Amino acid sequence: MPPKRKRDLPELPLNTVFQADCRQKLLELPEKSIDLIFADPPYNLQLKKELYRPNLSHVDAVNDEWDKFSSFGDYDCFTKAWLTGVRRVMKDTGSLFVIGSYHNIFRIGAILQDMGFWILNDIVWLKNNPMPNFKGTRFCNAHETMIWASKSEKHTKVTFNYKALKAANEDLQMRSDWYLPICTGDERLKHNGEKAHTTQKPEALLHRVIRACSHPGDVVLDPFFGTGTTGAVAKKLRRDFIGIERETLYVELARKRIDEIVPPLIPDEMLPFPLDTPKVKIPFSMVMEYGLLQPGDLLRLGKSATMATVMDDGTLSCNGMRDSIHKLAARCLEKTSANGWEHWHYKKANMGEYQSLDALRVELRKIKEEPLSDSTMLEREAEGERTCTEQKVG
Ligand SMILES: C[S@@+](CC[C@H](N)C(=O)[O-])C[C@H]1O[C@@H](n2cnc3c(N)ncnc32)[C@H](O)[C@@H]1O
Secondary structure (H helix, E strand, C coil): CCCCCCCCCCCCCCCEEEECCHHHHHHHCCCCCEEEEEECCCCCCCCCCCCECCCCCECCCCCCHHHCCCCHHHHHHHHHHHHHHHHHHEEEEEEEEEEECCCCHHHHHHHHHHCCCEEEEEEEEEECCCCCCCCCCCCCCCEEEEEEEECCCCCCCCCCCHHHHHHCCCCCCCCCEEEECCCCHHHCCEECCEECCCCCCCHHHHHHHHHHHCCCCCEEEECCCCCCHHHHHHHHCCCEEEEEECCHHHHHHHHHHHHCCCCCCCCHHHCCCCCCCCCCCCCCHHHHHCCCCCCCCEEEECCCCCEEEECCCCCEEECCEEECHHHHHHHHHCCCCCCHHHHEEECECCCCCCEECHHHHHHHHHHHHCCCCHHHHHHHHHHCCCCECCCCCC
8 A cells, every 4th residue: 555644634535436426525525635636527528419430330429428518607617616626625735637628628727717726737638549530520639638737826836746757758857748549458448348438548647647746645536537547547656546426337347447456565665755855944053953063063164174163053153254054165165155064064973084964964854754752862862962072162
């Protein structure tokens, strides 16, 4: 199972497929609890007649009851209702992907903006193998559009694994045009020998969305779950999921599909640090508060002979100058700016070599991310732990 991230939230019904109308079900989920939402709503294709190929064979187009709305106004009301629910359950760091075609995506885009969502990108899914325009009266419709949005303009700290995406893309920035085939072959679920669902999405599409905008252990919600593509990929990528789908057959198919997936067995300790996790900020005063340095300790500037004294207010003093670790390093190096953590070096009593202050920052980051247990704190106090025993200056 995915590593569990700390959730200070009411219990979520994780890894569950609800048979329900999402407009109702979303109201029952806790507020601000979901990291990522993927929504593939009805397209409102408004197909009036059956479609046939030139050889008169029948085209299995989207003509399902769930795709029928009486008017654009009716579709817009429906859209506003589910988007209201989605907005309530989204975390402030969460984001929403909505996929659609020219039939619905422009209406959805306008409604998103009217509701205050903030569009971050639109992604074009270019289908390698689209269905031809059989009548030969229009361009072959070879793409769908995905809108990626945050809750509002204010919500800028959205999860986006930029570096990881780039690293897995030949070190090139991931672009907004995605060439992926439609769902075919063994991946396409069958029911009584027929396509089980007219609009089953390819797993590759969800793979990219989920990798881009969530972390292992995050919760991904899909309010129009269909055959459960989102849940299947979430499980493969060690995320938790919640699916909502109205139709009994799709719910059953989705549950079976997901149950059959064995999630990858990667021990948590083998997981790399996420490349894009912002580093926790450590103020220099923390080094002193945790007793890793004390007032009067001496720090050396790189390999030079310049030494500075740690002052009791958290500044450094050197050659009549007194400033922060960064500004003093910059002044001594005659630069406009410098990273004091890297330039200043300390030496423990029992260690031969000087080490950069950054080593202490790394130690403190670990403490900040995972606070020490009471017993470790007591042990440290008992040992009178003190790392820098350079001779003090008077
Ligand atoms: C475009 S399909 C989603 C297909 C899905 N992404 C997949 O890969 O299988 C839309 C789905 O939404 C479901 N649906 C329509 N209205 C709904 C509602 N109000 N609540 C929940 N599900 C609904 C339909 O039954 C249909 O399965």
